[in-house]
Amino acid sequence: AQSVTQLGSHVSVSEGALVLLRCNYSSSVPPYLFWYVQYPNQGLQLLLKYTTGATLVKGINGFEAEFKKSETSFHLTKPSAHMSDAAEYFCAVRPSGGYQKVTFGTGTKLQVIP
Amino acid sequence: NAGVTQTPKFRVLKTGQSMTLLCAQDMNHEYMYWYRQDPGMGLRLIHYSVGEGTTAKGEVPDGYNVSRLKKQNFLLGLESAAPSQTSVYFCASSSLIAGGTDTQYFGPGTRLTVL
Numbered sequence: 001a002q003s004v005t006q007l008g009s010h011v012s013v014s015e016g017a018l019v020l021l022r023c024n025y026s027s028s029v030p031p032y033l034f035w036y037v038q039y040p041n042q043g044l045q046l047l048l049k050y051t052t053g054a055t056l057v058k059g060i061n062g063f064e065a066e067f068k069k070s071e072t073s074f075h076l077t078k079p080s081a082h083m084s085d086a087a088e089y090f091c092a093v094r095p096s097g098g099y100q101k102v103t104f105g106t107g108t109k110l111q112v113i114p
Numbered sequence: 115n116a117g118v119t120q121t122p123k124f125r126v127l128k129t130g131q132s133m134t135l136l137c138a139q140d141m142n143h144e145y146m147y148w149y150r151q152d153p154g155m156g157l158r159l160i161h162y163s164v165g166e167g168t169t170a171k172g173e174v175p176d177g178y179n180v181s182r183l184k185k186q187n188f189l190l191g192l193e194s195a196a197p198s199q200t201s202v203y204f205c206a207s208s209s210l211i212a213g214g215t216d217t218q219y220f221g222p223g224t225r226l227t228v229l
Contacts, residue, residue, distance in 0.1 A: 009154065032216070043118070043204055043220030044157075090156060094216060101172075102218065106156035 002027040002093050004105035012111040019063075019078040021108050023091030026072060033074040034092040034102070035065055044090060050074065051096070061085070086112045116140050118221035120205050126227045127195045135190040135224050137205030145208045146188040147172075147218065148180060150201040157204065163188055195228045202226070 007022040025031060032051050036044040048059025055067040061084075065076045074091060091105040121136045137146065144165050149157040159172030161180040169180045177199060179191045188207075192199060202225050206218040 034217070036218075036220075041223075043222050044206075044218075045220065046217050049217060100216070101159065101162070102216065104157040106154060 002031065002095060002103050004091050004093050004103055006089075006091050006105035006108050008108055009106065010109045010111065012113060013081045014113050015083055016080050019076070019081045019085065019110065021076040021089050021091075021110065023065075023074045023076065023105060024072055025074060025091070025093040027093055027095055029095045029097065031093045032096050033065075033067060034094075035059065035063070035074075035076050036090045036092060036104075038088045038090065038107075040087070047076070047089070081110075081112045083112050083114065086110055118205055118207055118219050120203075120221035120224050122224060123222065124225050126229065127192075128229050129196060131195050132191070132193050133195065133226075134192075135203055135205075135226075137188045137190070137207075137221060138186055139188075139205075139207040139219070140186065141207060141209070141219065142185070143207035143209040143219070144185075145210070145216070146182065147206045147208075148178070148188065148190045149204045149206065150174065151204060151223075152201050160190065160203075195226075197228045200226060200228045 005024045034049045035047040038044045050057045050067045058064045088107045088109045094100045094102040118139045147162040148160040158174045163169045163182040166185040205221040208216045208218045
């Protein structure tokens with residue numbers, strides 16, 4: 001079984017400041033890891049994903065995340081927040097290999113203060 | 115491509131009424147899912163399907179039924195709605211063909227209120 005923990009249901013940053021959203025996972029087998037973003041009144045869309053290979057993954061809109069196996073973490077970062085980054089962010093995990101169900105975290109709402 | 119579409123976008127029901135939510139995808143994906151989203155609880159999987167004619171229970175299936183008669187459509191039914199089913203419902207689809215990694219594509223959601 002796998003699980004995801006997102007630390008902080010709400011995070012506030014100033015425009016131009018570093019964005020750091022935390023995600024820790026548990027999985028009994030090597031995982032695939034995802035970050036999704038949800039803008040108000042919309043569905044989720046993929047930001048980035050880790051499958052195999054390079055542990056630093058770059059996504060859309062300047063976001064990136066690093067897979068750290070020793071820390072079972074997959075934190076999302078962006079060097080400089082923009083007002084348009086205000087949204088809810090979901091971390092998700094699924095075991096690698098074949099079809100497996102995805103488990104989503106409870107989400108972190110990012111507020112960007114001008 | 116329209117991607118994943120959901121019908122209706124909004125609905126208000128009275129307790130005990132029934133309704134069907136329709137999800138359609140035009141990406142030829144094998145897998146389809148129904149989630150509900152509630153504040154502070156993230157997304158919870160209701161039912162899913164790994165192919166036409168097959169369905170399976172997810173994390174919170176009670177009170178819901180599903181059908182997938184055609185590959186592109188996945189229907190979610192509420193036979194007797196309860197206030198606890200007030201939520202936002204999302205449909206998603208994904209594919210593992212050609213080494214895919216099961217990225218899910220989401221519809222815009224249906225906001226359901228049960229009075």
